[in-house]
Amino acid sequence: MRAPVRVALGNGIPVWVLHRPGATATTVSLWLLTGSRYEPEAVAGGTHLLEHILMQAPLPGGGRPIDLLEGLGGEGNAITSRDHLVLYARVPSPEAPAALEILARAMAEPDLGEEILESERKVVQEELRLAAGDPFDIVHDVFYDVAFAGHPLARPVGGTAESVGRVNLDDLRAFHTRWVRASSAALIVCGDLTAEAVLKVLESGPLTALPPGGDPPDHGLPSVSGGRRNHPLNNDSAGVVLGGPAVPYGHRLLPAWQVLMDLIGGASSALLFEEIRNRRGLAYDMWAFTNAYRDTGVWRAFIATAPEHVGEVVETATALLTERAERGWTAAEVELATRRTAGLLQLETEQSFEEALLYGRYGLIPGHGDWTLAGQIEAIRAVTADDVLLSLRTALEPMVITVAGID
Structure with a gap:
């Protein structure tokens, strides 16, 4: 590599x-x-x-x-x-x-x-x-x-x-x-x-x-507020997002957050995917992702569903996440997720464009000039079940729920 x-x-x-x-x-x-x-x-x-x-x-x-x-x-x-x-x-x-x-x-x-x-x-x-x-x-x-x-x-x-x-x-x-x-x-x-x-x-x-330049304006450290909002929209489909605070680039737990996203909604056997898509058939398109920035981060689980199923989807997803925050995942489950997360990161770099984007986002944006893909993969593989549980508990305090597609 x-x-x-x-x-x-x-x-x-x-x-x-x-x-x-x-x-x-x-x-x-x-x-x-x-x-x-x-x-x-x-x-x-x-x-x-x-x-x-x-x-x-x-x-x-x-x-x-x-x-x-x-x-x-x-x-x-x-x-x-x-x-x-x-x-x-x-x-x-x-x-x-x-x-x-x-x-x-x-x-x-x-x-x-x-x-x-x-x-x-x-x-x-x-x-x-x-x-x-x-x-x-x-x-x-x-x-x-x-x-x-x-x-x-x-x-x-x-x-x-x-x-x-x-x-x-x-x-x-x-x-x-x-x-x-x-x-x-x-x-x-x-x-x-x-x-x-x-x-x-x-x-x-x-x-x-090009001349030198000044620093960007300081708007203060962003903090994540919780809440729920419905965006009225006349449509035969609805988009649901559950999310909350995460960590910035460079944080020691960022690899754990990436593994957490796989466990929540990344894999076909993931927590929300298994119950909402596979067992109940309430969704086809869904994913979970963490967005890191220089100084903060957020995570999102997205679920596409029918307007009449929004209530059940939100209630089910919230209950699953809350219950899982009590007990977490086993070491074996987390190890499997680390292999998936690290492997998918490697697959992204099959194209030169994706590898360039990874180095820009993880290295240039936060000013971490020594970041390497190999180092990130090593950190992901070292994630423990305790790291993931700590991240999940942080993710739910506070929680943000937004819906678009219901009049």
Whole structure:
């Protein structure tokens, strides 16, 4: 299992290279270590809007980044989260240097004009409209609003149609100027490209000219509030989320939380899956996941069901979790879950894109430059039944329950 070669540009931008000699495809990813939680509330969703524009705005000399990347025989896209923004491309390995140059230019020197702002604003508002009518989507926004009430983490990553409508060109340019800086940027490359080759491409490019930047605003340590909320929606399906507090990146119990999610709703024999799906037939789609951030975390168990079954699903799930918090799981059950959790993490890295994302989320975002996949797998395999029980008891104090899809 490879560890990344960690180097840096002259202005300090970290560059991590996971070299896969002979790989036919290479992923190039350019990270901006800020996200929706750092936006002014008045222009919530501005980061996500900027993400769209960076891939679509023409570059000096002509050509949109997305078109140029597709012209290499690859694919490009972007991700915005509460903690970060990522531009990435997956291309045939011989085209990786060209893809790297395109993404660097897209991040550092986009042509931010009124025409591209207005066209992408409409696209983002349409994306938000579709999400608002989907109970399986909107229920997660409702969850965050309850869990982090009063904190910027509560806001939807994409903002609202109204807040996106308020973003003007000056806002967009100011945001780009403030955050696209050497202190906020980083790169992860995974595939058949060496660190020396990456530096050769970047050493005279626009990223090396990025100025240093300040620290993100301090909104205080986020705490999770409990509560229950129903989001009325006329639909023939309902989305249910049960969740609560978890731990941030770097916490010693994060591996235990990952194992706990497998035991709650990850495996086909998991606690909620076995009773609600397998025995009662009340759901088809369900999963459990923990979201870690720099300074906090939450866990969620999602269940898709029919509106008439929501009451039974919530009552059953709550009872199962409460009862299990009294006795936990056996050492044998936890050992099996650690094998599944560690194995699935390894399977994720079969694709270069997924491995790049793991190193970004676990290493770049929390500032843990020595994080390795091998170390995380070792920590997961060392999780005990006591670790899992402690995590479950923490998970239920307080509990958040949200539902979307019932009028």
